[in-house]
Amino acid sequence: MPDKTHIKYILDESEMPKAWYNVVPDLPRPLSPVLHPATKQPVGPDDLAPIFPMALIAQEMSQENYIEIPEPVRQVYAQWRPSPLFRARRLEKMLDTPARIYYKYEGVSPVGSHKPNTAVAQLFYNREEGVRKIATETGAGQWGSSLAMAGAFFGMEIEVFMVKVSYQQKPYRRNMMEAFGATVHASPTDLTNAGRAILAKDPDNMGSLGIAISEAVEVAATHDDTKYSLGSVLNHVLLHQTIIGEEALLQLAKADDYPDVVIGCAGGGSNMAGLILPFVRERLKNGKQIRFLAAEPTACPSMTKGVYAYDYGDTVGMTPIVKMYTLGHDFMPPGIHAGGLRYHGMAPIMSLLHEEGIVDAKAYPQVGVFDAAVQFARAEGIIPAPESAHAIRAAIDEALEAKEAGEERVILFNLSGHGHFDMSAYAQYFAGQLEDYEYPVEAVVEAQHRMPEVDEAAFAAGD
Numbered sequence: 001m002p003d004k005t006h007i008k009y010i011l012d013e014s015e016m017p018k019a020w021y022n023v024v025p026d027l028p029r030p031l032s033p034v035l036h037p038a039t040k041q042p043v044g045p046d047d048l049a050p051i052f053p054m055a056l057i058a059q060e061m062s063q064e065n066y067i068e069i070p071e072p073v074r075q076v077y078a079q080w081r082p083s084p085l086f087r088a089r090r091l092e093k094m095l096d097t098p099a100r101i102y103y104k105y106e107g108v109s110p111v112g113s114h115k116p117n118t119a120v121a122q123l124f125y126n127r128e129e130g131v132r133k134i135a136t137e138t139g140a141g142q143w144g145s146s147l148a149m150a151g152a153f154f155g156m157e158i159e160v161f162m163v164k165v166s167y168q169q170k171p172y173r174r175n176m177m178e179a180f181g182a183t184v185h186a187s188p189t190d191l192t193n194a195g196r197a198i199l200a201k202d203p204d205n206m207g208s209l210g211i212a213i214s215e216a217v218e219v220a221a222t223h224d225d226t227k228y229s230l231g232s233v234l235n236h237v238l239l240h241q242t243i244i245g246e247e248a249l250l251q252l253a254k255a256d257d258y259p260d261v262v263i264g265c266a267g268g269g270s271n272m273a274g275l276i277l278p279f280v281r282e283r284l285k286n287g288k289q290i291r292f293l294a295a296e297p298t299a300c301p302s303m304t305k306g307v308y309a310y311d312y313g314d315t316v317g318m319t320p321i322v323k324m325y326t327l328g329h330d331f332m333p334p335g336i337h338a339g340g341l342r343y344h345g346m347a348p349i350m351s352l353l354h355e356e357g358i359v360d361a362k363a364y365p366q367v368g369v370f371d372a373a374v375q376f377a378r379a380e381g382i383i384p385a386p387e388s389a390h391a392i393r394a395a396i397d398e399a400l401e402a403k404e405a406g407e408e409r410v411i412l413f414n415l416s417g418h419g420h421f422d423m424s425a426y427a428q429y430f431a432g433q434l435e436d437y438e439y440p441v442e443a444v445v446e447a448q449h450r451m452p453e454v455d456e457a458a459f460a461a462g463d
């Protein structure tokens with residue numbers, strides 16, 4: 001029987017996982033090849049070398065099941081890892097549910113989210129290969145802060161293209177990056193061809209993640225000592241995040257419990273993948289019966305309303321073309337408060353798992369998400385990030401369903417970060433100014449016409 005007294009499960013240093021888990025060789029079918037944006041032929045390591053270090057390119061394409069976490073990375077992780085696994089006893093009581101609710105809390109990292117798990121790893125490998133500077137994008141500022149912190153640890157210069165609307169609305173995230181020594185620009189800028197092209201057409205453009213990615217990639221591709229770094233979506237990013245799920249498996253064993261359903265919020269898919277992929281392994285290889293549920297906003301419903309198609313990762317069309325769930329690369333996000341969930345695409349690994357019916361997805365409107373956030377804060381004392389609150393909404397709904405059905409249900413979700421920099425969104429919620437928004441499916445149908453044309457049959461798996 002699960003332990004009835006504990007609320008927090010941690011691990012000793014000797015128990016800590018020493019490797020990341022790579023799900024790629026265990027997937028039910030191979031990932032579709034990544035294609036070059038100009039030639040539309042599969043990319044090789046040399047195509048990616050201008051923007052990524054070789055070690056990360058190797059991880060991106062790896063067929064190894066486990067990749068050892070380098071000792072210097074584990075030393076940095078040790079500052080906040082293992083992140084705690086909590087049993088949400090007060091929330092259970094508040095909901096009066098027979099369900100047992102557990103959450104893994106990634107807000108304990110110095111910048112308050114899961115993102116340093118990969119930022120630290122990426123900078124380690126870049127520095128090993130003599131890279132001096134990293135260009136990147138950030139939306140709400142969480143990725144930029146993570147990379148800025150890791151840059152300070154590893155002595156590397158960090159240049160951040162921050163989506164203009166966030167740059168203006170979230171000055172504290174910008175100041176945090178500056179405190180760590182990073183340079184931050186409001187994107188679109190006049191520093192890159194990509195930015196200048198957008199501004200020429202629309203001088204008041206408020207930016208998007210897709211545009212900021214175009215700018216950062218351009219800087220990396222045109223400077224020898226500079227590489228690019230992405231905080232979600234790519235295989236190596238999901239790989240680094242699996243530390244979350246590997247810890248959770250060990251922590252749940254201490255609780256003598258096992259989840260029926262594992263939940264995450266999904267923007268590009270990395271925090272959710274980090275938690276679920278080790279459990280996906282348990283389902284695919286060891287026959288464990290576990291459901292997986294991705295929670296996304298109705299304003300940016302990549303999996304629930306998007307199409308599974310080849311599309312660009314950025315707005316301008318500079319990045320490789322990948323097969324994923326997408327709303328279209330020129331998606332202009334409506335102004336919702338879960339900035340980290342406003343990306344048009346979804347990690348190819350998560351997309352394939354959704355397409356195969358292994359990962360379910362549901363979309364949630366933002367008012368109900370903030371209702372759940374506030375209920376959770378009052379029960380557990382943690383103010384969640386608006387992104388993470390989508391997972392809370394899904395977890396509470398599961399717990400209420402279990403109550404309705406009068407059944408025990410074990411729910412595990414990822415609390416990807418805290419919301420201390422998002423209080424203006426809470427202020428709007430308390431003032432009754434938040435509105436729900438459903439992204440129209442017609443917009444996706446229309447965007448499909450602008451997606452790159454790819455002769456998929458030519459690259460069919462196994463060819």
Ligand SMILES: *Cc1c(COP(=O)(O)O)cnc(C)c1O
Nearest residue numbers: 232267268269270271340387417
């Ligand atoms: C960036 C971010 C997300 C969304 O990104 P994923 O790659 O989908 O995890 C979710 N939660 C928090 C707290 C974030 O910072």
